């Protein structure tokens with residue numbers, strides 16, 4: 001007996017809802033490409049990496065903004081009181097000037113949510 005249209009619809013719904021939502025977690029491999037084109041000119045990520053125009057970001061997650069040793073942060077960054085995690089990094093890189101007025105990161109902001117999620121997934125791996 002061929003499946004009824006209703007059975008087919010149900011099967012399709014089951015597939016759609018079983019698939020993990022694409023936006024839930026970033027893709028670190030894609031994030032690396034975003035990082036290389038958008039962030040790498042100013043930041044290094046490895047332990048003991050050099051400060052460039054921006055600070056080295058090793059150990060970023062869980063650290064207070066503006067406290068990486070040996071880098072001269074702006075007063076605005078130091079005074080922000082932010083602790084870096086998925087949420088605060090996402091807010092900052094989406095709109096650096098809006099999130100921390102007066103900070104000196106000359107970056108316009110990543111507007112695509114998928115790129116933000118991906119780059120955070122990559123940072124999480126690469127700054128450990």
Ligand code: HEC
Pocket residue numbers: 035038039040041042043053054055057060064065066067068072073074075076077084089092093102103104105106107110119
């Ligand atoms: C043109 C150079 C430049 C680019 C491009 C850039 N940054 Fe920055 N970044 C900076 C500077 C400079 C600071 C320090 C700002 C301050 O002290 O006000 C900074 C600070 C940061 C901080 C805070 C670090 C800390 O220890 O508090 C994070 C997080 C960060 N950048 C992430 C990124 C990400 C992710 C990208 C790419 C999407 C990026 N930046 C692109 C220059 C840059």
